[in-house]
Amino acid sequence: MTAREVILGRLRAALGEPRPAPAEVPRDYRPAGTAAADLDLLVDRLTDYRATVHRCAGAGVARIVDAVLGGRQVVVPPGLPGHWLPGTVVAVPDDDLPPERIAAADGVVTAAAVAVAETGTILLDGAPDQGRRIITLLPDVHLCVVRADQVVAAVPDALARVTPHRPLTWISGPSATSDIELNRVEGVHGPRNLHVIIVD
Amino acid sequence: MRIALFVTCLADTLFPEAAKATVGLLERLGHEVVFPEDQTCCGQMHVNTGYPDEALRLVRRHVRVFAPYDVVVAPSGSCVGSVRHQHAAVARRAGDERLAAQAEDAGRRTYELSEFLVDVLGVTDVGAYYPHRVTYHPTCHSLRMLRVGERPLRLLRAVRGLELVELPQAEQCCGFGGTFAVKNADTSTAMLADKMRNVLATRADVCTAGDASCLMHIGGGLSRLRTGVRTVHLAEILASTERSETVGERQRLGVRP
Amino acid sequence: MTRTFLGMPATAPRGVGHLRGEEPFPAAARRALVDAQLRRNLRHATTTIRGKSGAVIGEVPDWQELRAAARAIKTDTMARLPELLEQLEAAVTAAGGTVHWAADAVEANRIVTDLVGAAGADRVMKVKSMATQEIGLNEALEAAGIEPVETDLAELIVQLGDDRPSHILVPAIHRNRAEIREIFLRAMPGVDPTLTDEPAVLAAAARRHLRETFLSTRVAVSGANFAVAETGTLAVVESEGNGRMCLTLPETLITVMGIEKVVPTWRDLEVFLQLLPRASTGERMNPYTSMWTGVTPGDGPQAFHLVLLDNGRSAVLADEVGRQALHCIRCSACLNVCPVYERAGGHAYGSVYPGPIGAVLSPQLTGVADNASLPYASSLCGACYDACPVMIDIPSILVHLRGQAPHPRAEATAMAAAAYTMDHPALYAAAQRAARLSRLAGPRGRGLPPPLSGWTASRDLPEPPPQTFREWWAQR
């Protein structure tokens, strides 16, 4: 008998016959689509968890990137809109860069898939304008551009918008820990600086 | 209204003043109180110590003794909690569905004193007089099993002469927990120490609650340390009037004889 | 004689892993209670987290509805567990992962050790996982010449301090900043000798210490918070980014997951992702949550192994009342509100699962006889039930397990006698009188024999009243 057969047999024996009736799940909580996205709430929640928030019109992204990362080395995912990058940054395109090279860069600029206002969360799904997971992990500054139409109200809305078949990273503020006396301290292994640019 | 008193074995044996006060209060409010004499113990101690089989006969007795009464009142959140939330489970475990159904029915007819006063009788001012500084400890079972909430405080606020002071960290368990107090005496004592610290911080003369069991524990600690703070059951405060004797009470230590 | 059939629910084997303590809870707690620093650290940490958690839960208008949904999802999951696991296996396999089944800790440790060996690695990096602590994976790896490196800050503190974890979420909760600084100065190679005890400075030291490990280690071992049967998606919820490092940088990822962690559908995550962070760290959302489905070409580990672990869970499932303990999402809220945990600390529970959930889970995983004191390590105050985001009725399970615990013979005799007496009102009244007249206990109960002396060590007993209530009533 394989371990698989042993375990499945044990579980069936544990449940016995007749099986416990499958439970109805009451979904009386606020489902996807309950509320409209609230950009001000998103800003408030991002700021509360120590992300730096910028707001601008479409043409203003490059100026903010320049202010944050001008003169520095910036990893760039393959599908990032070119007009987001000012001429002042040293672009390091991710064409399968080795980890050491990514770690040596000063920052990274990406788009996002979705943002959740209620929790101040950015979702990345690995689309070409966001790139591989590793590029948003090793550099110390992550600058993430969110379009206003990508902002949703709450967690159920976000899950409804993304597909599980891509690797997903949910980011809520810079890397942090609660491991010292259960107090939140920013800055452990992930980027210690998270900038979010909301494009209205 | 005709009310059957479920006295609880602890109040019957060690804290009769709480039970007498319950009778006196309900009669003062114009109701008839009867005491079914075949009642003994609800079996909570057996259930919570891991003896559900032994508890079965006590559940059966309790259900039988109180079957004839529409309204049963007890001066204990814990024992009412056991009747309401444990009796049917004990019966079901023994495969006695009929008893389980009867126990559920009994549970619906059984009330903790503050619930009964506020919800059923609709009174918060019971006409009591108690000229002391008092703090209230919400016992865990009345708080979380029965959800009596603000009811005891509303009753206390209406007592003439009573100065009610809020207990810090009131919702933390006092550490009694039935056999827990004996099997885990050290942890229980550590919890008690914090509860006493909070009681003493209120500078109250009296710590009250709706359960004689927790009061026995808190009072036992306050008495051992000679703090001078008494524990008094909620029923006794609500039963007190301008005509009650208060001079004798001053001699008493934390644990009431 | 009983025969054990293969395929009958089985408890976790002895001699491996960390589910059994060396001494009963009261004895271990007794020692912990005199440690003033531990008491202070625990009180401070649990008070902090209760405040934070309460505040962010208060922001959610449908918290109770989310809890009810979570409970139902988990109840449904348990009722269909075998089929959901088969579905999960098929989905993970279709997405390029490999699924392994481990009936117990020994099998799981062997599977992981063999996988690491096959990858040609002599070091693995680990992201905090209760399941791998439960099975004693680190010891098994070390025995095979493989170095496990804990990357979670609290786990690192425990590992460097040669200590044991004492909390589900924050295994080093029993340490304060000054103690953590000392541990780092003593055991962290190359640490700055001028290190201060500022939490931010300590976190930065851990960042520097582990960077090289993250970049150079080819195999990682993780746990999982959720696994979606419908899609084969795994989820890890974390804060520091060490999880992302382990899930993204290595060539091979091995995830060890208790079989109860499966959830039926993608949509179900919308419930748990709202409940877990608020109940756990008291955040609206934890800094990082990673989700992956099998292998993604060109992104992250190109070999993914999922190890499904039973190790006693089938035995828990067999108990209709106790199986609720499998609903646990390891948020640790029940620990943070527990007055017993707050005073005795996590080590007193012996098992890697401390606190209220540990008191109901450990005895079921091992069989109650092997953890007989744990169901009694509670005053049944019910704070855990109120705090639990998936509404596990922990007090009822505790009481239920007490009914299965082996009882001291003298106690059993006394309890049977008491039940008999109380079922006979005349005997009962006589016993009440006898207790009063004999005054065996002496003034205020001093001089009672054990175990009742446990009461009188710190509390006076009431003097028996001159009259019981029923005597008074009869004379009325």
Ligand code: SF4
């Ligand atoms: S039992 Fe509930 S409160 Fe405790 S850790 Fe598990 S999910 Fe959290």
